[in-house]
Amino acid sequence: MKYLILPLLFLIASFSTAQAQSKKAERLRQIELQRFEAMSARDTARLSEMLSDDLTYTHSNGLTENKSEHLHNIAAGKIVYQHMESEKMKIRVKGKAAVITGVVHVQGLYQGNEFDIRLSYTNAYFRERGKWKLVAWQSGKLN
Numbered sequence: 001m002k003y004l005i006l007p008l009l010f011l012i013a014s015f016s017t018a019q020a021q022s023k024k025a026e027r028l029r030q031i032e033l034q035r036f037e038a039m040s041a042r043d044t045a046r047l048s049e050m051l052s053d054d055l056t057y058t059h060s061n062g063l064t065e066n067k068s069e070h071l072h073n074i075a076a077g078k079i080v081y082q083h084m085e086s087e088k089m090k091i092r093v094k095g096k097a098a099v100i101t102g103v104v105h106v107q108g109l110y111q112g113n114e115f116d117i118r119l120s121y122t123n124a125y126f127r128e129r130g131k132w133k134l135v136a137w138q139s140g141k142l143n
């Protein structure tokens with residue numbers, strides 16, 4: 001009987017850990033979708049709360065922005081995200097860090113020129129003062 005207890009405890013602990021990771025991943029999925037919505041709505045106040053002060057945001061055209069530049073370019077209309085639709089998202093959580101890879105369809109304007117592209121992306125979130133914050137984004141165009 002005692003030989004059954006240890007594996008059973010291990011199984012319960014593993015299930016609890018997997019369940020906690022699943023909840024974190026689902027929370028991050030919702031945050032990511034809310035971030036896309038905030039970008040499309042040009043809601044820079046809401047977006048600011050989702051971004052780390054140490055943000056590095058690298059666009060598919062090579063433009064790299066910090067947090068203030070990213071927010072300014074959205075507010076000023078240099079980059080207008082008219083529509084962002086997630087096509088695929090994979091989330092990996094390791095403690096206070098998470099990496100998200102995915103594909104997003106983006107329509108909008110860059111310096112007044114229309115674009116309609118699909119992007120493959122990798123981003124990183126860190127847990128800062130109890131909240132998940134985007135710290136890095138890197139994307140590339142898909143054919």
